[in-house]
């Protein structure tokens with residue numbers, strides 16, 4: 001017996017004639033096995049042939065309260081952002097099941113204080129030291145304590161009281177606190193895809209070592225997690241990541257150079273923070289998600305495809321070896337994947353919008369156009385190469401998005417800067433975390449230099 005799995009129905013992975021009946025051969029094959037092992041908390045030493053598990057259910061992590069015996073205490077990193085605010089809505093609608101214990105943000109102190117007055121967390125953290133001097137923080141509730149700086153956040157996120165950590169800081173800035181949470185064996189609801197893009201193998205190894213669980217908040221990966229439960233992991237042929245195609249799905253390629261930030265910030269189906277909205281317009285977001293899926297599900301990039309689906313109803317799919325495709329459908333509303341990552345393996349009647357099956361609805365699918373959206377090729381390349389490629393792609397893209405938003409470079413330069421940094425960077429195949437942070441800094445510096453060479457300030 002081992003912790004956490006309810007034994008019942010489905011054979012999760014079994015020995016088959018094509019692996020000679022040897023369960024270890026199954027275990028060692030590339031595929032989403034380590035994620036499944038991790039998700040269902042199966043010790044690595046447990047031969048899969050002997051694992052009879054209900055693949056549709058994972059019980060709560062050992063340190064978490066069973067059922068509804070007490071609230072789950074959550075830390076919301078990036079609480080003032082789009083994902084953070086939706087998280088607080090989910091918690092408010094959970095009938096006391098989820099209680100925010102810590103809220104953290106960078107500079108938006110006013111919003112943070114407003115949130116603290118409503119949810120009364122034990123702690124708020126402001127990572128920006130200048131912003132931490134804001135007078136508005138005097139208005140925090142008397143029973144809420146204030147901590148300042150990134151180091152304080154990394155320390156507090158490891159507090160034994162915390163059951164689940166929502167990692168929803170935007171960009172590379174989210175890596176350190178997510179790493180700290182995984183180090184402390186927390187269950188992490190991961191919205192900050194950049195953590196896996198930069199350091200996927202190291203992050204997953206750390207989680208395997210500490211016993212932390214990573215549950216995806218990204219809607220595509222949440223859909224895949226749910227769809228994977230329909231079959232054995234050795235039966236997966238490929239993952240199909242859906243993409244809305246963004247606001248420029250049908251725009252002629254000649255017009256891309258004159259796209260303005262305002263146009264790129266108007267996403268047709270999703271309402272999100274500015275960085276991910278620009279990433280969706282370039283389809284760099286899908287590139288980042290391809291890399292995220294590659295590490296999270298431990299599946300080769302060649303087995304991950306992107307399908308454009310403008311309605312954003314089908315959030316992603318898994319194709320099994322028999323040709324069966326299992327999808328997850330719901331309106332484009334992040335509250336659903338957030339809720340699932342916060343309360344998995346349970347589901348509750350939460351605040352996310354529902355599909356209306358009494359009205360006519362059309363779902364369409366088309367292949368992506370890599371000529372207009374070259375970022376997709378960059379993502380596939382980085383997911384295939386691994387090593388430092390993801391960190392370079394991410395850093396160069398963050399710089400390029402920032403320059404595009406302040407109108408210093410055209411829209412079309414975003415994948416160009418990223419391409420140049422991927423080509424030029426001193427690639428390492430098996431970097432340490434320090435190597436990754438060094439290459440992140442290198443790419444930021446070089447991307448700025450590249451931009452200034454193209455258009456001197």
Ligand code: NAD
Nearest residue numbers: 078079080081082083105106127169170173191192272273
């Ligand atoms: P956002 O810009 O709306 O919010 C970002 C949050 O991070 C804010 O609370 C901000 O204060 C905080 N933050 C920024 N820099 C920080 C720092 N250095 N230290 C501490 N806090 C910092 O972003 P968002 O749209 O909510 O996205 C957050 C993450 O979730 C991103 O990684 C994004 O890719 C991912 N994500 C978002 C969505 C979505 O629908 N918004 C969907 C999937 C994944």
Ligand code: MG
Nearest residue numbers: 218219220289
């Ligand atoms: Mg997504």
